[in-house]
Amino acid sequence: MKTLCTECEEPAPHGALGRCPSCGGILQAVYRDDALARLEAVTPGRGIDRYRATLPVKTPILSLGEGDTPLLRSRRLADLLRLDDLRFKHEGLNPSGAFKDRLAALAVTLAREAGSRSLLSASSGNLGAALAAYCAAAALPCTILLEPGAPAAKIRQTVAAGAYVVPVAGLFAQPPEAIAALTGEVAARLDAYHAFAWAPVNPYILEASKTIAYEVVAQGGVPDVVVVPVGGGDTLAAQWRGYQELHVAGIIEGLPRLVGIQALGAAPLLQAFESGSEHVPMLADVRSSISGINIPFSGAHALAAVRASGGHVAAVSDGEIRAMQARLLREEGVWAEPVGAATVAALPALLQEGRVASHERVVCVLTGAGFKDEVLAAARAHAVSARRSVPFSPAAIIEALQGADPPPADASLD
Amino acid sequence: MKTLCTECEEPAPHGALGRCPSCGGILQAVYRDDALARLEAVTPGRGIDRYRATLPVKTPILSLGEGDTPLLRSRRLADLLRLDDLRFKHEGLNPSGAFKDRLAALAVTLAREAGSRSLLSASSGNLGAALAAYCAAAALPCTILLEPGAPAAKIRQTVAAGAYVVPVAGLFAQPPEAIAALTGEVAARLDAYHAFAWAPVNPYILEASKTIAYEVVAQGGVPDVVVVPVGGGDTLAAQWRGYQELHVAGIIEGLPRLVGIQALGAAPLLQAFESGSEHVPMLADVRSSISGINIPFSGAHALAAVRASGGHVAAVSDGEIRAMQARLLREEGVWAEPVGAATVAALPALLQEGRVASHERVVCVLTGAGFKDEVLAAARAHAVSARRSVPFSPAAIIEALQGADPPPADASLD
Numbered sequence: 001m002k003t004l005c006t007e008c009e010e011p012a013p014h015g016a017l018g019r020c021p022s023c024g025g026i027l028q029a030v031y032r033d034d035a036l037a038r039l040e041a042v043t044p045g046r047g048i049d050r051y052r053a054t055l056p057v058k059t060p061i062l063s064l065g066e067g068d069t070p071l072l073r074s075r076r077l078a079d080l081l082r083l084d085d086l087r088f089k090h091e092g093l094n095p096s097g098a099f100k101d102r103l104a105a106l107a108v109t110l111a112r113e114a115g116s117r118s119l120l121s122a123s124s125g126n127l128g129a130a131l132a133a134y135c136a137a138a139a140l141p142c143t144i145l146l147e148p149g150a151p152a153a154k155i156r157q158t159v160a161a162g163a164y165v166v167p168v169a170g171l172f173a174q175p176p177e178a179i180a181a182l183t184g185e186v187a188a189r190l191d192a193y194h195a196f197a198w199a200p201v202n203p204y205i206l207e208a209s210k211t212i213a214y215e216v217v218a219q220g221g222v223p224d225v226v227v228v229p230v231g232g233g234d235t236l237a238a239q240w241r242g243y244q245e246l247h248v249a250g251i252i253e254g255l256p257r258l259v260g261i262q263a264l265g266a267a268p269l270l271q272a273f274e275s276g277s278e279h280v281p282m283l284a285d286v287r288s289s290i291s292g293i294n295i296p297f298s299g300a301h302a303l304a305a306v307r308a309s310g311g312h313v314a315a316v317s318d319g320e321i322r323a324m325q326a327r328l329l330r331e332e333g334v335w336a337e338p339v340g341a342a343t344v345a346a347l348p349a350l351l352q353e354g355r356v357a358s359h360e361r362v363v364c365v366l367t368g369a370g371f372k373d374e375v376l377a378a379a380r381a382h383a384v385s386a387r388r389s390v391p392f393s394p395a396a397i398i399e400a401l402q403g404a405d406p407p408p409a410d411a412s413l414d
Numbered sequence: 415m416k417t418l419c420t421e422c423e424e425p426a427p428h429g430a431l432g433r434c435p436s437c438g439g440i441l442q443a444v445y446r447d448d449a450l451a452r453l454e455a456v457t458p459g460r461g462i463d464r465y466r467a468t469l470p471v472k473t474p475i476l477s478l479g480e481g482d483t484p485l486l487r488s489r490r491l492a493d494l495l496r497l498d499d500l501r502f503k504h505e506g507l508n509p510s511g512a513f514k515d516r517l518a519a520l521a522v523t524l525a526r527e528a529g530s531r532s533l534l535s536a537s538s539g540n541l542g543a544a545l546a547a548y549c550a551a552a553a554l555p556c557t558i559l560l561e562p563g564a565p566a567a568k569i570r571q572t573v574a575a576g577a578y579v580v581p582v583a584g585l586f587a588q589p590p591e592a593i594a595a596l597t598g599e600v601a602a603r604l605d606a607y608h609a610f611a612w613a614p615v616n617p618y619i620l621e622a623s624k625t626i627a628y629e630v631v632a633q634g635g636v637p638d639v640v641v642v643p644v645g646g647g648d649t650l651a652a653q654w655r656g657y658q659e660l661h662v663a664g665i666i667e668g669l670p671r672l673v674g675i676q677a678l679g680a681a682p683l684l685q686a687f688e689s690g691s692e693h694v695p696m697l698a699d700v701r702s703s704i705s706g707i708n709i710p711f712s713g714a715h716a717l718a719a720v721r722a723s724g725g726h727v728a729a730v731s732d733g734e735i736r737a738m739q740a741r742l743l744r745e746e747g748v749w750a751e752p753v754g755a756a757t758v759a760a761l762p763a764l765l766q767e768g769r770v771a772s773h774e775r776v777v778c779v780l781t782g783a784g785f786k787d788e789v790l791a792a793a794r795a796h797a798v799s800a801r802r803s804v805p806f807s808p809a810a811i812i813e814a815l816q817g818a819d820p821p822p823a824d825a826s827l828d
Binding site: 044045046047063064065068069070072075076090092093094095096097133134135136137138139143145148152153155156157159160161162164165166167168169170171174178182185186189190326329330331332333334335369370371374376377378380381383384385387389390391392393394397398400401404 | 458459460461477478479482483484486489490504506507508509510511547548549550551552553557559562566567569570571573574575576578579580581582583584585588592596599600603604740743744745746747748749783784785788790791792794795797798799801802803804805806807808811812814815818
C-alpha cells in the first residue's frame with residue numbers, strides 16, 4: 001500500500017493527512033493488484049481486519065465485531081413492489097448500531113499508527129457514537145464536535161462512551177472546508193488525530209465503507225443495483241471504489257449501478273445530477289429532519305461514482321422516509337433508522353420511472369439500526385404506556401384485545 | 415429428531431406442546447448422534463438455521479440475521495481483574511438487540527409448522543420485542559402479554575413491530591404455573607400458537623439458546639467458565655445442554671463450568687444453591703430493577719445444570735450491575751444492557767473467593783444491547799443536552815473543553 005496524490009500522482013508518506021504537499025490534490029491509498037486478488041481468499045467472520053490487504057493500515061485493525069452484517073432477502077415488500085430480488089444490507093447490526101463502526105475501527109487504528117494520544121472528529125451523530133466506543137476500547141481520549149440537532153439516542157451513546165462532546169451551533173450548515181478548518185485548528189491545539197471523515201482532510205477513513213461492497217458480493221454476488229443514502233457522499237463513493245477494486249482484480253465480472261438517495265429538503269447531489277453539472281452546489285438551507293442526510297453539501301466524488309456506474313440520483317420526502325421505517329419493521333421485521341429506510345422509500349418511483357427493472361437484483365443499504373432514531377415508534381408506545389395495566393385474568397386480557405386496533409393490512413406501495 | 419418425555423421416555427408427536435400425555439413429565443426433543451456430529455461441519459454465517467440438525471424443527475428456520483454474534487476479547491477490564499483470558503459473547507448484535515432473537519426465529523418456525531395463524535407469549539421485554547419482529551417477517555399476528563415495568567425501549571420495539579401488546583398487572587410476580595395457565599387460556603381463546611417460553615408449556619423454544627454454546631466453541635474453543643445471567647434459568651440450562659451435546663458427539667473434550675448470576679434482590683437460584691436444596695423457592699417479593707432477571711422464580715433445570723457442571727451461583731447488587739454497564743462501554747467500547755453486564759460485575763467476587771482462577775478462560779454472555787435499558791447514559795446525556803451549543807469558533811470550543819470533566823481514570827475493580 002502506498003499513498004499517492006489523485007492529481008499529480010506524487011507519493012506521500014504512509015498515513016499523511018491533508019492535501020498533497022506538491023499540488024494540493026486529494027490523497028488516496030493505492031494497493032497492489034495481488035492484494036486485491038487476495039480478497040477472494042478472505043475468511044468469513046466479523047471484524048474488518050480480514051480485509052486489511054486493501055485498507056490503508058499496516059497493523060491489525062481494532063475490532064469490536066463490526067462488519068459481516070446480514071444481507072436479508074425481502075419477504076413482503078418485494079412482492080408488493082413486484083421486485084424479483086430485493087435485499088437489505090442491514091448495517092444496524094454493527095456494535096454501535098451503524099456502518100460508521102467500520103470507519104471508527106479504521107480511524108482508531110490510523111490514530112495509533114500515527115502515534116496520536118487522542119482523536120477529534122465532527123459528527124452529525126452516528127460517527128461520533130462509533131468513534132467514542134472504539135476510542136474507549138483503545139483507551140484513546142476522544143473529542144466529538146456534534147451537530148446539536150442529533151437524535152438523543154446518538155448523543156447518549158457518545159456521552160456514555162466517555163467522549164468529550166461539544167455541541168457546535170450550525171456545525172453542518174457550514175461548507176466542509178469551513179468545518180475542516182475548525183476541526184483542524186481544534187485538533188492541532190489538542191494535539192489530536194484529525195479524524196474528520198472528509199477526503200481532503202483524511203483520505204483514509206472513508207475507505208472502510210468499501211468493505212460493505214466486499215461483503216455484499218461475498219454474500220449474494222454482484223447486484224444489478226445498489227441503493228445508498230447520500231449525505232456528504234463518502235459512503236456511496238467508497239462502495240463504488242470497492243466494487244471497482246473487485247472488478248479490476250478479476251473477482252467479479254459486472255459492476256452494479258449505484259443509486260444515491262437524498263431527502264427532498266437536502267438534495268444538492270440531485271440538483272447537480274439533473275443539471276448535468278460536475279459541480280455540486282452548496283444549499284442555502286436544509287429542510288429535512290433525517291439525521292445523516294440533512295446536510296447542505298455532497299461531494300463531487302459521489303456524483304462521479306453515480307455517473308460512472310450508469311446509476312441515478314433520487315429524493316424522497318421526510319414523511320415517506322419515516323413511513324418506510326415503520327413499514328420495514330411491521331412488514332419485514334427489519335428495524336432500521338430513517339436514513340437507511342430512505343433507500344426503500346425511493347423504490348416505487350425508481351421502478352415506475354424505469355430506473356430499476358422488476359427482474360433486477362437490488363440491494364438497499366440500511367445504514368443504521370432503528371433504535372438510533374425512532375420517532376414513530378416512540379409516539380405509538382406513548383399510547384400504550386398511557387393505557388392502564390390489565391388485571392391478571394384471561395377475561396380482562398381478551399376484553400382488552402377486542403378493544404385494540406387491528407395491525408395494519410398490507411397496503412399497496414404505489 | 416423425536417420428542418420424548420424426560421421422565422417416562424414415551425414418545426410424543428412432533429411439535430407436541432404441554433406436558434407428557436402419559437405421565438405429565440416435561441417433554442424434550444432428542445436428536446440422533448450423527449446429527450450432533452454434523453455440527454462440526456456447519457458453515458459460518460448468520461442465522462441459526464445452519465444448526466437445524468439439532469433444533470426441534472423440520473423446515474428452514476426464518477432468519478432476520480440472528481446469531482453469529484462476536485466473541486470479543488476484553489482489552490482493559492481483564493487486566494484490571496488480572497484475568498488472562500476474558501471474553502464477551504455479545505448478544506446485543508442480534509437484529510432486535512438480544513439473544514431472544516434466536517428463540518423468536520425458532521418459535522415462529524414452530525408456529526408455522528403447527529399451522530398456527532397467530533402467536534401468543536408473555537414477556538418481561540426482550541422476548542416480546544423479538545417475537546414481534548419475527549412475527550412481522552412471517553406475517554403472523556402476534557400478541558404479547560407484557561410485564562408493565564419493562565424498559566421503554568423494549569416496549570417501543572414491540573409496539574412498533576405491530577404486535578398486540580397487553581400490559582398485565584403483576585405478570586411476572588406470579589409463579590410460572592399461573593402465568594402458563596393464563597397464557598394458555600388466552601392462546602386457546604385466540605387459537606394462537608402458545609409460545610410462552612417455559613419447558614412444561616413449550617419444550618422447544620429454549621433450545622435456541624444452545625446455539626450460543628455452539629458458537630462460543632466454534633469461535634474460541636471450550637471455555638473453562640461460562641458466566642450467564644439467570645432469571646427463569648432457561649438460558650443457562652439450554653447452553654449447558656449445548657455443551658453436553660458437543661461433548662457427547664465427541665466434538666469437544668472438556669466441559670465448561672457454568673456460573674449463574676442473579677440480582678441480589680431476586681436470587682431464588684442462589685438460595686437453593688447455597689442451601690443444597692433441589693427445590694428452588696418462589697420469592698414473596700422482588701427487590702431489583704434489572705429487566706430480564708428481576709423475577710421471583712428460577713427453574714430446577716438451571717440448578718441441576720450449575721451443579722452438574724461443577725459451577726456456581728452468585729448475586730450482585732443493582733448498583734454494581736448498572737455501574738458495570740457504564741464501565742463496559744467506557745473501558746471496552748462494549749454497549750450491553752444491564753442484565754448482561756451483571757456477569758462481569760460478578761467477576762471480582764468470584765475471583766476473590768476462588769470460584770474462578772486468573773489463568774482460566776472465562777466467557778461472559780452479554781445477553782442484550784445497551785440501547786435496551788440505558789439509565790446511566792440517559793442521565794449523563796441530559797446534562798449535555800442541557801448545556802448550550804458553543805459558537806462555531808475554535809476558541810469557544812477549546813474554552814468549552816477546558817471546562818469539561820475529564821473522562822474517568824481507570825479504577826481498581828476490587
